[in-house]
Amino acid sequence: MAMHLTGLKTGSRVVVTGAMGWVGSRTLGRLATEHEVKGLDLEPGAAGGCVVDEIDLIEYEAVREALEGAEGVVHLAIASRRALTHLDEHDYAAVEIQSNVLGTRNVFEAAAEAGVKRMVYFSSLTIQLGEPQRRWIGPGAPLRPSNPYAVTKLYGEQLAWLYANQGRLSTVAWRLGQPYPVEHFSLEHMRDPEERACGITAGDIARGMLAGLSADLSVFEAPEREAGPAEELPCGGRPGFTPGFAVANLVSASDTGDGHGYDLSVARRLGYEPAECFTAEGPVPVQSLRKAIR
Template sequence: MIDPHTDRVLITGAAGEIGKALRSGLRAEWRHLRLTDIRPIPDLAANEEAVIADIGDRPALERMMQGVTALVHMTGAPAEHDLEMLFRVNARGLFDMFEAARLAGVRRIVFASSNHAFGCYPIEEPVTPAHPARPDSLYGVFKVLGETMLRYYFDRHDIRSVSLRIGTYRRLPIDQRSLATWLSPRDVVQLVERSLRHPDPGCLVANGYSANTRIKVRDPNWDFLGYRPVDNAEDHVEMLRGMGVDVDGAWEWPEHGGAFARMPERPARA
């Protein structure tokens, strides 16, 4: 278990939407929060310190990791970026961050993976974290890489970790698919906190959703973590219906990854 009163936690991507939610939800209990992002991090509390750095700056990563017990790695390039950016941030940067953590003696890593790590499974199949990965995009491929790297760091270096296959993180659900995949701000805080406080998660993969009525996965490892989501996308069905979203018809996408699984990619060379 990571002790919120004595252990320093480093949160990457702290200026992003999930990072903001984590700061708001954790700062009251966690006494030593170190925050990093390439963008400014405003309104620091007394128990927060900020390090502005690029994930490609390996010496900066090694410096910021000093004295850190747990890493919450939320930095990532979104799926719409090209291969070069995805590789720089979500592959090379990911390795540099994890390796800096190892060299500094970090004991726990919580990683923002994605449900796009299994997005090519048919929606009728209730996927569990025990299923083999079936990424639906290069973005998903690099998330699987992160999960695999954490298995290596567990087996070789005894670093405990939780990879969170985060679904649709928004303040409110946004479409039909998010009625199954929504993760609310207060639920993401609870999920990360449970991942930090668990006495021994081993090398765990867990789904990152709220308690949605229309959830399409099974055995998400929530009981093991002690995660009890409190929000449900179904509470916002009328809002979506009023926006013209079809919440009553057949499921729109045939795979768990939604549109990702069928997006056109660069054509093969002739």
């Protein structure tokens, strides 16, 4: 089965994992304005007017059945520390590995077997935030996971590259910033330029989802660069391209300029344009600002 490089058309069938989480519950409705959407989660219910079916991603056959007929998959599901506060450190680590590693593997394999045309995988900026100097995360930023969760997200990126390199599944991997607002990332944090530079609103996350599903990866070519040690890594520490695979930062705009922040040049090539900008007073519409941002 040939891998699809062109993006999905409006009205495609899209399955979203982790649909009842913070991101999923706030974006499914927007996604459903352009596609036929079904959610999957450990907790069944409804979000954004979409049905969310119960599933445990550890059970491969259940995942394979749930993805039958899907044209696109948005993989959000993770082990949530906030939902598992009753577990001690070691028990939580076991659940995190099961969900973020084995569960992610099952989603990729099931998607490839089901003939899914496009995967949108939500990685995390934390895969680079272990770097001591991180005032500006550009295309050449090294991979420095800041915690075990970040290591599991990097695994997902490498898995996405592997499936694309094998010609089995095309993926756009977004290195997601800090969703806003949540209890540990609120208005008081906006006074710190480094903090607000990594923020992203639910609206901009939804724009990233839609861009990832519709991006035409056939138009990209590998960037020219000198061979070196970084070439040994599939991602090379850089948001770059291999046929059927793209990885890029996903944040809202900010008023911090190049002093603090995350390069969005690759994201824009994928069709993402932030509509909201973080300031010291919180997010505002981009068009309301007169000065150029990022």
